[in-house]
Amino acid sequence: MKKLGIVGGTGPESTIDYYQSIIAKYQEKRGTKEELPELLINSINMYRIFELLENDRTEELVDYLAEAVNSLERAGAEFAVIAANTPHIVFEEIQQKVKIPMISIIEETVSKAHEAGLEKIGLLGTKFTMENDFFKIPFTEKQKDVFVPTDSEQAYIHEKIVEELENGIVNPDTKKEYLAIVSRMIDRHGIEGIILGCTEFPMIFKPEDLSIPQLNTTEIHVDKIVETIFDE
Structure with a gap:
């Protein structure tokens, strides 16, 4: 061991x-x-x-x-x-x-996305994760497209991570808006899966919440x- x-x-x-x-x-x-x-x-x-x-x-x-x-x-x-x-x-x-x-955590998530046959994937996380390329590059190197929310959506997601999730707070209104953001990403980009790129997200996202696969990075x-x- x-x-x-x-x-x-x-x-x-x-x-x-x-x-x-x-x-x-x-x-x-x-x-x-x-x-x-x-x-x-x-x-x-x-x-x-x-x-x-x-x-x-x-x-x-x-x-x-x-x-x-x-x-x-x-x-x-x-x-x-x-x-x-x-x-x-x-x-x-x-x-x-x-x-x-x-x-x-990124390398293992790329492997999981490849195993699931996902080619167009959404990414949620802190603003640092969404703004920078460190999470996206390993996916694009595997010919997979990664999409992030709009700037205003990113700001909202980050704010709620820091103010709520990092403090153990699960707000039903925040969950509703998070799910709405993912729904808009499906409409805008046709994403086939979503990366829960913040290890607090399992507090708020449950497997039954979305019609597309969730890549739970913690799991x-x-x-x-x-x-x-x-x-x-």
Whole structure:
């Protein structure tokens, strides 16, 4: 069994979801409720990440996240993940600064979209995820088209992530508007699936809510994490 290190707190709600989901899937794979995976969580400051991104202090962001991973390695982690989508904006730079392997939430989501045969895909996330290309490029390299909401829709989505979802608040009006945004993206672009590119989105999006497949990045990431724990 490999010992996992999680960079969490990115935000806190999704870190809890990761922890609970990893345990559930691990126990399912083991076939017993009397086993638990050994893992480490380094809970860092999500708001510092946002501040560094807002001010284009990319090198500081890389150093901050790399040190979080290195702390996990010193504590005994054999591989690591960042329990959020937005910090993956500097994933490659972080991997170059750490010794233990890391699992990319984006790489695993691309694989899942390919497996599902999706070619035109919508992307929701923080403004950093939607505005930048770090999530889109791996899809376009696989000849898949990625579409994001309009600027005003992006602003609304980001605001509600920061003010509500990151604080564990699920507002029915926010959910209604989120679903309306996806519906408009289906009409505008003919998207065949939607990437839930914020690990808090499972709080608000449920599988039965939409007529198109949802790529739940948290679930996709956790599946690969549990698989890796069992790798020899």
